[in-house]
Amino acid sequence: MTDRRLAESVRVVGSGLLGTSIGLALTKRGVDVVLDDASPSARRLAIDYGAGRAPAPGDAPGLIVVAVPPDVIARVVAAELAAYPDALVTDVASVKRAPLDELVAAGADVSRYIGSHPMAGRERGGAVSARADLFVGRPWIIAGHDGISYRRAAALEDLILDLGATPIEMDVEAHDASVALVSHAPQLIASLLATRLTGGSDEALAIAGQGLRDTTRIAASDPVLWGQILSANADAIAAVLRPLRDDLDAVIGALADIDAPGARRTLVEAVAEGNVGVGRLPGKHGHSGRYTTLTIKIDDRPGQIGRLLTEIGEEGVNMEDLRLEHSPEAEVGFAEIAVVPEAAGRLADALTARGWTIMEAER
Known part of the structure; x- marks a missing residue:
């Protein structure tokens, strides 16, 4: 592909999830990507x-991603x-x-040097989990500082745009405080909640619904990596957790005393x-706003989800989001x-007429 901004070679140091995903995406765009790693087997x-090629004598990258x-x-x-002045x-x-x-x-x-941070990832790491589209549509923070000019950092913005991400400028303090709120503290909270499941009975876990799965999904993350992240941003994370x-x-x-004055109000207000x-939280395309949720029962047979989505399109309704949940021990x-x-009522009536069972409508 030639529709790219980056003209120079890019050196990527580290061939885990992020490094390999960057290499895959840039290579598809025709960028010369040099991959290096402390582990020769990981690089291979x-x-x-x-995701790229091995280093060679005479490499002169214009941009290096660590x-x-x-x-x-x-x-x-x-x-x-x-090494690369x-x-x-x-x-x-x-x-x-x-x-x-x-x-x-x-x-x-x-x-x-200018730090950056793609707000993208997966619960599992390594090259085997890498994807060329990992960054598409995702925010990518450029953490500027007084020691570098905007012009000198232009190649980083080109990289971000070539990867399909959206560049967002922040200073380093604002970045660390922001990720403590939206990423680091939620990781700890999800992990602590998931820890409670270790003492749960098989009967209790068998009836777990999508809500629990949603709130504990990121608890499957790499403990060693997250130990390093949490340690490096300790003050900002603690500032989020104290009021929690x-x-x-x-x-x-x-x-503990549900009949005490104000007890029920405390729960409702929480x-x-x-x-x-x-x-x-921003919704689709970054817009704020609440949507109405229709819950539709689907038989566990091939083609049913495709049929549903096709019929929603035939009714001229744009779907803003989709989530699937399976019923335990039922097909x-x-x-x-x-x-x-404004489209919810009309769509519910149309789908009912087409034979679908609408379980609820929720704002």
């Missing part, structure tokens, strides 16, 4: 998947800056202040305030279709 695997574990980011970035170097770690401080303290040339701890204490107190918070499932409120 990523190359076998088509995609290594958080605890070695600063050391590897410093080595790359020294004409290259711009970025990293894709999920914490930005700590590496910058380490580089400055080490006397590295930060006029050619206070809220939990209030709810526990209400549950749920209501959650409604307000989730309502602030049926449920499709939760989110649509704009």
